[in-house]
Amino acid sequence: MNIKFDRNDKELTVRLEGILDTSSAPVLEDMLGTALDGVELLIFDLEKLECVTSAGLRVIFTASQIMADKGDMILRNLSFAVRKVFDVTGFSDDFKIE
Numbered sequence: 001m002n003i004k005f006d007r008n009d010k011e012l013t014v015r016l017e018g019i020l021d022t023s024s025a026p027v028l029e030d031m032l033g034t035a036l037d038g039v040e041l042l043i044f045d046l047e048k049l050e051c052v053t054s055a056g057l058r059v060i061f062t063a064s065q066i067m068a069d070k071g072d073m074i075l076r077n078l079s080f081a082v083r084k085v086f087d088v089t090g091f092s093d094d095f096k097i098e
Contacts (some may be wrong), residue, residue, distance in 0.1 A: 002048075003028055010040040010071070017048035020056030029059045036063070040071030047077035052085050064095060074098055 001024035005033035012035060020028065036042065042063060046052075052060075060075075067073040075097045078086065086092040 001027065003031060005031070005035055007039075008036075010038060012036070012039045012041070013043040015045045015048070016094060017052070018044045018091055019053075020059070021051070021053040022048060022055040025053075025055035025059045028056075029062070032059070032063055036066055036070070039067070042067050042071070042073040044073070044075045045071065045077055046075060046079065046082055049079065049082050052082055054089075055087070057091060061094070072096070 001019060002027075003024075004015040004017075005017040006015070014032070016028070018024070044060065044063075064073050073096065075086075075095050078097060083092070083097075086095070086097070
């Protein structure tokens with residue numbers, strides 16, 4: 001899993017590449033821990049995310065709960081496979097997806 005953060009003032013874009021699963025989800029969660037300080041818009045760019053498991057969904061859901069008090073969160077560029085996971089789990093109704 002490759003995780004890249006791009007911060008522009010109060011906007012943070014998180015680009016994920018590879019597989020977000022039980023081994024990579026804790027790494028992302030730790031990285032988000034302090035990175036969300038002062039962020040008002042969190043964008044997950046999932047263009048290069050190949051697969052997401054329940055562990056990855058939990059981290060994204062937790063980030064959305066944190067951002068609910070601070071600003072907004074958007075998911076962008078979901079591949080067909082990743083979008084299908086969000087649709088099947090019902091999470092696509094819970095997030096802003098572009």
